[in-house]
Amino acid sequence: MPSTTYLITVLAIVFTVTFALRALPFALLGRLRGSALVQRLSVWMPVGILLILAVTALHGTMTKDPNGAWYALLAVAVTIGVHLALGRRTILSVGMGTAVYVVLLNAV
Amino acid sequence: MSRLLRDHGRVQQHQIAAGVRDSFSAGLGIFPLGIALxxxxxQAGLPWWLTPALSLAAFAGSLELLLVGMLAAVTPPAAVALTVLVVNFRHVFYAFSFPLHLVRHPVAKAYAVYAMIDEAYAVSASLPEHKRSAPRLLAMQLACEAYWVGGGLVGVALGSALPAPIEGLEFALCALFTVLTLDAFRSRQQIPSALLACTGVSVALLLTPGVALFTALLLFVGLLLGRHALMSRRPADA
Structure with a gap:
């Protein structure tokens, strides 16, 4: 088992790098506020970043469990269908999609 | 922190409640992942306290699951630092559109930055501007961290007592990001950004499937910079 000193050293490093990556861009952006580029990026980025997160998360699920790849696609379709058909209630859509995936993966 | 927020009055209480509600759907994915951690x-033979300690130090789900193996193998700290840098580099791009300007108090501001995980970014990005506020954002982030640390502690408590935990609950994160994309995609003005993101993620999955998220974000930002350059040359289209 690794020593406690080693674990605490690594925890300190992990905290520092993670926090620095999240904080430094804000410090730099403070000076750029008002620039046309930063304003455009702040409007353009959210939908694209969300789409990238959705696709890579789906890809991760499909590769982690190749048997469940079709179930994952089906569950995403259910999630989208429920969300658009039943009034965009996030918890309901996420819950239904997840339930479909869990049931198919464990029961079929 | 919660007392500090409450002092601002009743409107803030509604905002806090709204923030906690925002967090529920993210919690569906975060809590089971915490248990898995x-x-x-x-299972890796590491001490139980590492679960909450790691969750508080890193607060980044995918990274922590990756670190467990590295810690068990006593990987040199420099290699750990490099891994953290690469895996979490994507957070650099969130700063452009994360509503940190809403948060005034310096301690709260530092917390909002520290707790800017993928899920918190995604939930706040899908909210329209007029519905955002500092208490709502912070309440959502605090709740997410509670699910993550709480899930980890439940996982430790279950230990080997549970023969086979229910598989597939992590799909909730997949579903959450899908739903939030739908909510953010509400006007035709979003089509170019969505198409550029599609291009970025397709190329990334083909070329670097192992670090697809990182590559996709990098390509997406590159494409947006190109779009900005094009629009600056033809201001009539802007």
Whole structure:
């Protein structure tokens, strides 16, 4: 088992790098506020970043469990269908999609 | 922190409640992942306290699951630092559109930055501007961290007692990001950004499937910079 000193050293490093990556861009952006580029990026980025997160998360699920790849696609379709058909209630859509995936993966 | 927020009055209480509600759907994915982390840490022969300690130090789900194996193998700290840098580099791009300007108090501001995980970014990005506020954002982030640390502790408590935990609950994160994309995609003005993101993620999955998220974000930002350059040359289209 690794020593406690080693674990605490690594925890300190992990905290520092993670926090620095999240904080430094804000410090730099403070000076750029008002620039046309930063304003455009702040409007353009959210939908694209969300789409990238959705696709890579789906890809991760499909590769982690190749048997469940079709179930994952089906569950995403259910999630989208429920969300658009039943009034965009996030918890309901996420819950239904997840339930479909869990049931198919464990029961079929 | 919660007392500090409450002092601002009743409107803030509604905002806090709204923030906690925002967090529920993210919690569906975060909590089971936390349990998985706790189980994994015990299975790797690491001490139980590492679960909450790691969750508080890193607060980045995918990274922590990756770190368990590295810690168990006593990987040199420099290699750990490099891994953290690469895996979490994507957070650099969130700063452009994360509503940190809403948060005034310096301690709260530092917390909002520290707790800017993928899920918190995604939930706040899908909210329209007029519905955002500092208490709502912070309440959502605090709740997410509670699910993550709480899930980890439940995982540790379950230990080997549970023969086979229910598989597939992590799909909730997949579903959450899909739903939030739908909510953000509400006007035709979003089509170019969505198409550029599609291009970025397709190329990334083909060329670097192992670090697809990182590559996709990098390509997406590159494409947006190109779009900005084009629009600056033809201001009539802007």
């Amino acid at each position: 706790g189980l994994l840490i015990l």
